[in-house]
Amino acid sequence: MPERRVQTAPAGGARRTGIRELVVISGKGGTGKTSVAAALAVLAERPVVADCDVDAADLHLLLSPRVEARHGFRAGHEAVIDGGRCLGCGECFRLCRYGAIERTAGPAGGAACVVDPLACEGCGVCVRFCPAGAIAFPERTCGEWMVSRARTGPMVHARLGVAAENSGKLVSLVRQEARRLAAAEGRTTVIVDGPPGIGCPVIASLTGAAQVLVVTEPTVAGEHDLARVLALAGHFDIPAAVCVNKWDINPQMTWRIEDAAAAAGARVVGRIRHDPGVTAAQLRQLTVVETGTACAEDVRALWRQLGFANPNEE
Amino acid sequence: MIVAIASGKGGTGKTTVAVNLARLLGGGVHLLDCDVEEPNDHLFLPGTNGAAEPVTLPVPEVDQQRCDACGACSDFCAYHAIVSFGIKPLVFPELCHGCGGCALVCPRQAIREVPRRIGEIRTVEAGGVTLVQGRIDVGVPSSPPLIRAVRARAPAQGMTLVDAPPGTSCPVVAAVRGADLVVLVTEPTPFGLHDLELAVALVRELGIPCGVVINRAGSGDDRVHAFCRREGLPILAQIPDDRRIAEACSRGRLVVEALPEYEPLFRQLSGRVTHFAPTQRC
Ligand code: SF4
């Protein structure tokens, strides 16, 4: 397929610096995306690795990073009611559209309201309209991000706090940091382990990328999700490549998925066989290409097919 | 009773557990597919499709006549979804969370809220199972409002299963909140263990009892078992690592139908789930 221009290059333009990002996503989770991304990071020449699956970050379990710097990630605010000042008028309860305010019995027998921090979306409506000025609105710490040295070189990864939102922002931050490191160390390839799904974090991991690789499975669910993921890549005008993992579980379905992928304008770049050696490698904290397991050959062929090693002329 | 099926990451067999449980429970059970980015349950439970009902979020619309470009709405919005730089404001509907704040703060009543479509809900009658499926539109960044709309379809009485989205962030909270029990599905691998630890932390934060289903048992090691023992988490079922299960799922077949020898295992799980003692806090 023709290499299309990316419309939504992030500020600072990856293009100017010659840094190219390969984003590995899956649509449906658990297709082996992380195992493939880690193996590609080992095959790539001097990559920077970014784990953007911040919700279930597993890449570090394969690439043994040594953390060099940790940073808190703050995003948004949360409402906190000062029980001592609350009049129990219930205005916040009426206005909150997220069911985040609970009415309880106050200390003096009257009513009082409390905020459920897991439900608060930080919109600030209650804060603004509380007649007693009883609601504070502090910044929210949502997780942390780390810069590390992994077996493959620099790695940026993160840990999103439980029940946190704004993972899209954290994904953008991890990518931005990975690009910065790449520029600083004269590296041109960034391998991104993307988030599952098609929502905000995935959109944040895709915009401005040079290439997206979708790792899917030959299942009805995989087929169904692939269409949605490719629609998303199309939406952002990013060249897409598709690879079917565990293809021999259902060869007919593999053909169907490959046909559908090609019809949607994606490149079909390889198949990976079902191989218990993937789990065996994981138990040893290695990627499949660092062990002699059967599917390592498939992943090497996939990397060659991707052609990411020698950047295309722009 | 509301039972949520969840997992710290995707692909652990959450959907397999949800759909097979729903089939065995039958008799009016509701299955709410809250994995709205990738709803898959209908692939395993074909039935008669109801009409798709759109789900909307209220977003602001500015009356250009009334607005005097004071900027109060723009100053207020926590998500930069309505922006005015000394001019009449622009609305970015894809950033709007529908909180209603801008309309409330506008001193000239220049803002009215209009519905914006974010996805749809479809109800499928599948042989005794009422499947309620949410599906978010491509390009809509925030799924919790749609998930909450799906969750609102849980009947007051009877058994409801919730197929939660994977992960541990806000969409999962929207799906799992208020459930009586969370069933966490995992694999006996380092990835599975790591993601289970995060999921357990989330469920504890929400104060909901939980149990664990170990899928592909025998494929990895016993660190997940040890973790469950240490943390006092009941193991509700272990589904063996059997390639035929993967093959059946790849065709959209229910395990309990394609491989009847596994029916007792799922029956036992369904018994443990329905009679889960609420004192077993995790
Ligand atoms: S609006 Fe303020 S005073 Fe009224 S119940 Fe809420 S916190 Fe209390």
Ligand code: SF4
């Ligand atoms: S900040 Fe918004 S979401 Fe949070 S409690 Fe107040 S009104 Fe509700």
Ligand code: SF4
């Ligand atoms: S409704 Fe809330 S989120 Fe939407 S534009 Fe208004 S203030 Fe912003």
Ligand code: SF4
């Ligand atoms: S608050 Fe009302 S009057 Fe002021 S800029 Fe916004 S819409 Fe216009």
